[in-house]
Amino acid sequence: MKSDELFALLRRRGVLWPTAEIYGGAQGLYDYGPLGAALKRQIEEAWTAWFVGLSHDYYRLDPAEILPEAVVRASGHLENFTDPEVSCENCHTAFRAETVLEKVRPEGVDGLSPAQIAEVVHANHLRCPSCGSTALSVPRPFNLMFGLDFGVTGKERAYLRPETAQSSYLAFPRMWDVGRHALPLGIAVIGKAYRNEIAPRQVLFRMRSFTQAELQIFFDPDHFVVPFDRVAAEALPVLRVPRREKGEETPEWVRAGDLVATGNLPEFYVYHLVHTYRFYREVLGYPADRIRLFEKSDQERAFYNRIQFDFEVRLDSLGGYKELGAVHYRGDYDLSRHGEGSGKDLSVTLTDGRSVRPHVLELTFGIDRNLWALADTHLGTEGERTVWRLPACLAPVPVGIFPLIPKAHSAYALRLADELAATGLAVRYDDAGTIGKRYARMDEAGTPFCVTVDAETLADGPSRDTVTLRERDTKAQTRVAVRDLPARLADALRLPRPPRA
Numbered sequence: 001m002k003s004d005e006l007f008a009l010l011r012r013r014g015v016l017w018p019t020a021e022i023y024g025g026a027q028g029l030y031d032y033g034p035l036g037a038a039l040k041r042q043i044e045e046a047w048t049a050w051f052v053g054l055s056h057d058y059y060r061l062d063p064a065e066i067l068p069e070a071v072v073r074a075s076g077h078l079e080n081f082t083d084p085e086v087s088c089e090n091c092h093t094a095f096r097a098e099t100v101l102e103k104v105r106p107e108g109v110d111g112l113s114p115a116q117i118a119e120v121v122h123a124n125h126l127r128c129p130s131c132g133s134t135a136l137s138v139p140r141p142f143n144l145m146f147g148l149d150f151g152v153t154g155k156e157r158a159y160l161r162p163e164t165a166q167s168s169y170l171a172f173p174r175m176w177d178v179g180r181h182a183l184p185l186g187i188a189v190i191g192k193a194y195r196n197e198i199a200p201r202q203v204l205f206r207m208r209s210f211t212q213a214e215l216q217i218f219f220d221p222d223h224f225v226v227p228f229d230r231v232a233a234e235a236l237p238v239l240r241v242p243r244r245e246k247g248e249e250t251p252e253w254v255r256a257g258d259l260v261a262t263g264n265l266p267e268f269y270v271y272h273l274v275h276t277y278r279f280y281r282e283v284l285g286y287p288a289d290r291i292r293l294f295e296k297s298d299q300e301r302a303f304y305n306r307i308q309f310d311f312e313v314r315l316d317s318l319g320g321y322k323e324l325g326a327v328h329y330r331g332d333y334d335l336s337r338h339g340e341g342s343g344k345d346l347s348v349t350l351t352d353g354r355s356v357r358p359h360v361l362e363l364t365f366g367i368d369r370n371l372w373a374l375a376d377t378h379l380g381t382e383g384e385r386t387v388w389r390l391p392a393c394l395a396p397v398p399v400g401i402f403p404l405i406p407k408a409h410s411a412y413a414l415r416l417a418d419e420l421a422a423t424g425l426a427v428r429y430d431d432a433g434t435i436g437k438r439y440a441r442m443d444e445a446g447t448p449f450c451v452t453v454d455a456e457t458l459a460d461g462p463s464r465d466t467v468t469l470r471e472r473d474t475k476a477q478t479r480v481a482v483r484d485l486p487a488r489l490a491d492a493l494r495l496p497r498p499p500r501a
């Protein structure tokens, strides 16, 4: 489906819509409706179960979203968190330099200085993408953070956090005291991040307020042992820098063991690449042939990273591979910068008496981009039918309950809906229209199971009651005992968890 078509469908179904829609919307801001908010919660829960579930020493926090200026100064964001901006002196539209250079440099402008960007613009006689004028400004670095006047005097500066990661670095010393005084220690945050994107576009892909799920794993750089042999034989679809430099765009399948043995990557890093890949496949259900682990070069990596592979999925709606998350090896960049900035030594003393400044492995994940990608890859039309084949564990409404004939069967169906809701399931009762129309509505909402109460249910007698259970993906209908329903649904909807290290 094209992006516009998909957005129209999601808007019509109440998944999401532009913020302040009645005022014409606000660029880069979107609100989630009932289905979208429920799906977002499911993705967040699935991410938590999988990644925080990797170890007993990984915790999820809920920190503030506003950071004092000293924090973003120390982290390097005040100086480096910029995108090159080019504006048109004729129509006064501002563009990300990447957009102006799109046709001649589809790989983007990461690593190019403003002077190099200006050179490409000049050499290719590039024009304003909006009005066609050649009067383009010299590129300038534009800081993406939203600054705030903090407090009544307005003299203190603060910033909306540009990434949730910073909150975890600030929490590290406190969590060290609260925890077992052992590494690795994981701190996860799911929450809003804010960026004043120069040109918000592609709906949920370049937003100004979005949700990240990030796990920072603090580890001893001399001793981060992982059970690598468990994953060594698994193959990953990687696109590494040398192949990229030859113009290759498709990934090649390489065994995890080979990425370490001949690919010069550390075991701990590849181990987490495998677990992240498994999350994309086994929990989110992206097809293997759409996923690419895209290695960033020295020039392209974010300023804090030593190794970076972006997790990309090929999306029809956006016409190519799009980054949905990444695995970043940030070294000791963050704790040393915050150590200097705060004047506190953020090293820790381990049980063997060594004092180390932990290194950080960051597993980052964009909730909104993945929500869109789950619609792109799993929602489609099949003849007359529109079906959202979401993995069952992510379904915003996992169960629909219908009385076959409203007057005759609704009292029973309502009672059953209440009983299932009391087990913690989100259920939707629907008695409007034909049963076919009701199935169609639930298919479009991604509901994997529908339960219909009919005359047979009432005739069966109290302890033998049965209902029809209809499965979205196969359209198969089976007769199921009501007393078996909760366990059967709970089994089918359980969130997958990784094996603990």
Ligand code: GAP
Pocket (backbone or CB within 6 Å): 162, 163, 164, 165, 195, 197, 204, 205, 206, 207, 208, 210, 212, 214, 323, 324, 325, 326, 362, 364, 365, 366, 367, 368, 369
């Ligand atoms: N802490 C590392 C970090 O923030 P990033 O690549 O800037 O790295 C991580 O962002 C993830 O956050 C991305 O992979 C993407 O999924 C999501 N993300 C970043 N900017 C976004 C934006 N403007 N709109 C929506 N999602 C965004």
